Amino acid sequence: MHSIVGDVTRIALFATCLADTLFPDVPRATVTLLERLGHEVVFPAEQTCCGQMHINTGYQRAALPLIRRYVDTFEPYEVIVAPSGSCVGSIGHQHAMVARRHDDEELARRAEAVAARTYELSQLLTDVLGVEDVGAHYPHRVTYHPTCHSLRLLAVGDRPLRLLRRVSGIDLVPLPDADVCCGFGGTFAVKNADTSTAMLADKMRSVLATRAEVCTAGDSSCLMHIGGGLSRLRAGVKTVHLAEILASTAGAGQGAPAAVSR
Amino acid sequence: MTTFLGLPGRPGRPGSRQSPSEPPHAPRGVGHLRAADPFPVAARRALADAQLRRNLSKATTTIRAKRAAVVSELPDWEELRAAGEAIKAATMADLDRYLGQLEVAVTARGGTVHWARDAIEAGNIVTALVQAAGATEVVKVKSLATDEIGLNDALAAAGIAAYETDLAELIVQLGHDRPSHILVPAIHRNRSEIRDIFLREMGDVSPDLTDDPAALAEAARQHLRRKFLSATVGISGANFGVAETGTLCVVESEGNGRMCVTLPQTLITVMGIEKVIPSWADLGVFLQLLPRSSTGERMNPYTSMWTGVTPGDGPQSVHLVLLDNGRTAALADPVGRAALHCIRCSACLNVCPVYERTGGHAYGSVYPGPIGAVLSPQLTGIEDNASLPYASSLCGACYDVCPVKINIPELLVHLRARHVEEARRTHRLPSAEAITMAAASYLLADPGRLAAAQSASRSGRLLGRRGKITALPPPLAAWTRARDAPVPPPQTFRQWWHSQHGDDRGGPAPGDRSDRSDRSDQ
Amino acid sequence: MSARDEVLARIRAAARTGAGKAGTASSPAAPSPGPRYRTRSELAGPQLLELLASRLTDYRALVHFASAATLADEIGAALQRRQARRIVVPPALRLPLPSFVTAISDTRPFLSPAGLAAVDGVVTRAAVAIAETGTIVLDGSPGQGRRAISLVPDYHLCVVDAGQVVHLVPEAVARLSAGRPLTWISGPSATSDIELERVEGVHGPRTLEVVLVSG
CATH class of the missing domain: 3.40.50.10420 (NagB/RpiA/CoA transferase-like)
Structure with missing residues (x-):
């Protein structure tokens, strides 16, 4: 663990390909938040994708160049953050495994070293930067979905909730059956669309039962799934990434739930 | 660049297609290990x-x-x-x-x-x-x-x-x-x-x-x-x-x-x-x-x-x-053999969100649920149960409860890779999915290509009405049957960053690892 | 090649394939200094009996405490409540039975299964009892008899001595001999096959009564 509490830290941002392309407000909020906390954020322009979709769909050879790129791009940095439990989980649990499966021990060792310095946002804030009250203000009724890879691969535990509880104005309500998968699962949502939809229906039922305005999580992908379902239902519930809530401050124009649901 | 076209599968994992030296799979036509229908079809019923x-x-x-x-x-x-x-x-x-x-x-x-x-x-x-x-x-x-x-x-x-x-x-x-x-x-x-x-x-x-x-x-x-x-x-x-x-x-x-x-x-x-x-x-x-x-x-x-x-x-x-x-045959796969550790407790079935919604018949084998999805294809050969390794959202609940700590999500991912490698070895033409994956890999392997593709995808905004896309072409149509899809925003994060910072702030600075000589300290 | 030789040859070939690259899920564990799970307990006598009794009761066994002096009364009272008159007993039960019962000693020629089904119950001793799980173990010793006698009758009264009670499953395994036929019994027979709702009493004895003897 890095003991750099209280220091200005230079943090390399891995935006993730999904958020970069479809949800740019999420990495922007990550930048806003970390800069507000006094840290320097850099965006290494050579970055692309962690390769998780390829790996989880069986295309490990196609993921190899992506893994190599991730390692090459972020190896120079001391602290790396991604606003995605799933991508950080893949980096930590799959990169070295895939490299070894293809007999590239050197890449595996490098990948392990970089993965050890790659943090999901709530981990970075609580474990590395030692902060729980990030000075955010968000006057809305919010429920938190803990996303499977944050919960089980990364074991982030209650870190996101500890951060959310310190947000002023927030009305944080527990999500029933929170630890059950929303049914996204990457290409699972397409290959097994019916089962995925059945899981999504139950997750939406739980979200709606909370009467929250906003469902938040640490993964844009799961939020895209839940938000896509809620939007189709015209349910009137928005999905907003954890980073966006933590970046919000009174009068900063980010106080309202995002205008566009995912 | 490693893509699909014609390159021989180098990692020599034993596939379902058997060479004389590999142990045989469970024979067809007897017993209850194989499904009549692929999982998605049986699950829909x-x-x-x-x-x-x-x-x-x-x-x-x-x-x-x-x-x-x-x-x-x-x-x-x-x-x-x-x-x-x-x-x-x-x-x-x-x-x-x-x-x-x-x-x-x-x-x-x-x-x-x-x-x-x-x-x-x-x-x-x-x-x-x-x-x-x-x-x-x-x-x-x-x-x-x-x-x-x-x-x-x-x-x-x-x-x-x-x-x-x-x-x-x-x-x-x-x-x-x-x-x-x-x-x-x-x-x-x-x-x-x-x-x-x-x-x-x-x-x-x-x-x-x-x-x-x-x-x-x-x-x-x-x-x-x-x-x-x-x-x-x-x-x-x-x-x-x-x-x-x-x-x-x-x-x-x-x-x-x-x-x-x-x-x-x-x-x-x-x-x-x-x-x-x-x-x-x-x-x-x-x-x-x-x-x-x-x-x-x-x-x-x-x-x-x-x-x-x-x-x-x-x-x-x-x-x-x-x-x-x-x-x-399962034992011959150094990763897959962990499925043989199973003591048949069924805890993984009981926590699996897929099993809970589809039941066991959808798996088509006496071994249903997460453990069945990694065991049945290894007993029969993957091509005889090819849909099973994909019958999981990889949520990981099964691994948490397994009394002998079988890392079922990891095995699922491993068997998916074996399936893809097997298909590449045995099919002369790559599948549409393989082409898509290779194309995605090609785009994502280079930030310039990714940026170009992102720009092209802005045209996708024309599909959107009021910030949502309600119908996508196949295979993504399966997504929009029940969910709206997001409209690509006017600006990617990458574009926003460059508009704010130019291209010169991406590199490592003094104090970062590239400037250290002690890189062996990890 | 015989099936035996062929299967063993396949295993050896598979082991060679798997030996080169140890996958994360398959690497054999490093030799450890010894079990890290609990194999010995510090729990003392009275606490052990209390725990055993509560765990047995939890799974719907009937439990009574007795001393050497009150054992005969407890057995008599249990059989009286049950209105058991014809009781099958193992050849060397060596327990005081009330005069109102007819004890049928299970010696050759053995009772047939149908004969066993016709008696009112069985009284046995036990080999070991496990407090943490509420389990009694029979090992076919002369005080416990053939497995069939504690299976077919609908009522089983089992007398357990305090010295036979251990706390943990591994402690019981260490005391038991693999050479004997073992029956581990945790409450009366039960099923959860209908909507996972537990129902006591299917094919084994539907009533299990245990007398714990100390002092």
């Missing part, structure tokens, strides 16, 4: 069955809570799991030696050991043993191995009636149905459906039978009692076979197992070769892990252990059939 959904949800919710309660009672649960994993891994590493020990020990105590390469051979061995005992009826304890090999069909073909005696197996047999759960094969049936089956199929049941579970259990007791008291041949599986002592172990609840392994003169046990455990003391681990994970009890009501023949007590003719049927 199950998902439409409201009664099934309700039955499954109620049952899995109940058993999850029971398991959690009894697991939390043990201060050393994680140590037990670690021990279970270590024992199983050590067993697989020396499987031939332990099976040899088991054979010697069983034989020394008056038992007879038979070996079966596959389902057909096992069926023939058991049939011949029943015929040699002069029996036309047998009583059976619930056994996944005998179900896997279709033993009842083999016996029926020889004119031998096999009576399932486990309550749930009885419900399945009387209902002309298939098991849908490892522990509770009739989990898809509720009490009133079971009453209807009993009224229809049991000749000797009162027409006033209610759907009270106690009344249904009583009906089963009466129905089977005469069979137990007169049976001359019993057939069982085995939860464990102890190499050191030759002891076989059956774990059960109702007493039907005790009846079958105690009262008949002849006892035939069919055991997968992976069920051997090295030492007597290992039972102290597994008899804690199994009941708590399985029925959510501190201990199941009855566990029977026997070692060969005990003069004057129980069957005097005792047989053990050791079954391969694709297990050695």
Whole structure:
């Protein structure tokens, strides 16, 4: 663990390909938040994708160049953050495994070293930067979905909730059956669309039962799934990434739930 | 650049297509390991069955809570799991030696050991043993191995009636149905459906039978009692076979197992070769892990252990059939072989959000749920169960509860890779998915190409109405059947960043790792 | 090649394939100094009996405490409540039975299964009892008899001495001999096969009564 509490830290941002392309407000909020906390954020322009979709769909050879790129791009940095439990989980649990499966021990060792310095946002804030009250203000009724890879691969535990509880104005309500998968699962949502939809229906039922305005999580992908379902239902519930809530401050124009649901 | 086109698959994992040196898979045309339909098709049928959904949800919710309660009672649960994993891994590493020990020990105590390469051979061995005992009826304890090999069909073909005696197996047999759960094969049936089956199929049941579970259990007791008291041949599986002592172990609840392994003169046990455990003391681990994970009890009501023949007590003719049927093919995969560690507790089924919604029949094998999705394709060869490794959202709940710590999500990902590699080796033209993946890899391997593709995708905004996309072309149409898709925003993050910072802030600065000489410090 | 030799050859070939590269899920565990799970307990006598009794009761067994002096009364009272008159007993039970019962000793020629089904119950001793799980273990010793006698009758009265009670499953395994036929019993027979609702009493004895003897 890095003991750099209280220091200005230079943090390399891995935006993730999904958020970069479809949800740019999420990495922007990550930048806003970390800069507000006094840290320097850099965006290494050579970055692309962690390769998780390829790996989880069986295309490990196609993921190899992506893994190599991730390692090459972020190896120079001391602290790396991604606003995605799933991508950080893949980096930590799959990169070295895939490299070894293809007999590239050197890449595996490098990948392990970089993965050890790659943090999901709530981990970075609580474990590395030692902060729980990030000075955010968000006057809305919010429920938190803990996303499977944050919960089980990364074991982030209650870190996101500890951060959310310190947000002023927030009305944080527990999500029933929170630890059950929303049914996204990457290409699972397409290959097994019916089962995925059945899981999504139950997750939406739980979200709606909370009467929250906003469902938040640490993964844009799961939020895209839940938000896509809620939007189709015209349910009137928005999905907003954890980073966006933590970046919000009174009068900063980010106080309202995002205008566009995912 | 490594893409799909024509490049030979370098990582030499054993695929389903077999070379002469690789162990054979379970044969086709016999037993119950292969699905008639791919998982998504079978799942769609199950998902439409409201009664099934309700039955499954109620049952899995109940058993999850029971398991959690009894697991939390043990201060050393994680140590037990670690021990279970270590024992199983050590067993697989020396499987031939332990099976040899088991054979010697069983034989020394008056038992007879038979070996079966596959389902057909096992069926023939058991049939011949029943015929040699002069029996036309047998009583059976619930056994996944005998179900896997279709033993009842083999016996029926020889004119031998096999009576399932486990309550749930009885419900399945009387209902002309298939098991849908490892522990509770009739989990898809509720009490009133079971009453209807009993009224229809049991000749000797009162027409006033209610759907009270106690009344249904009583009906089963009466129905089977005469069979137990007169049976001359019993057939069982085995939860464990102890190499050191030759002891076989059956774990059960109702007493039907005790009846079958105690009262008949002849006892035939069919055991997968992976069920051997090295030492007597290992039972102290597994008899804690199994009941708590399985029925959510501190201990199941009855566990029977026997070692060969005990003069004057129980069957005097005792047989053990050791079954391969694709297990050695799984063993040959150094990652996949972990699926052989399974002790058939079914905890992974009970926590799986996919299983809870589709039920076990959708998996098309006697081994459903997450463990089935990694075990069945290895027993049959992946191409015969190719949809199963994808029947998971990789949520990881199964790994959390597995009593022997089988990393099922990792195995699923591994088998998906094997499937793709296999397809690349055997198909001359890549699939649409392979092309898509290769194209995505090509774009994502380079930030310039990614940026260009992102710009192109802005045109996708034309599809959107008020910030959402409601219909996408195939294969993504499956997404928009139930979910709106996001419209690409006017600006990617990458574009925004460059508009704010230019291109010059991306590089490492003094103090970052590239400026250090001590990079070996990690 | 015989099936035996072929299966063993397949295993050896598979082991060679798997040996080169140890996957994360398959690498054999490093030899450890010894079990890290609990194999020995510090729990003392009275606490052990209390725990055993509560765990047995939890799974619907009937439990009574007795001393050497009150044992005969407890057994008599239990059999009287049950109105058991014809009782099968193992050949060397060595327990005081009330005069109103006819004890049928299970010696050759053994009772048939149908004969066992016709008696009112069985009285046995035990080999070991496990407090943490509420389990009694029979091993076919002369005080326990053939497995069939504690299986077919609908009522089982089991007398357990305090010295036979251990706390943990591994402690019981260490005390037991693999050479004997073992029956582990945790409450009366039960099933959860219908909607996972537990129902006591299917094929084994539907009533299990345990007398714990100390002092």
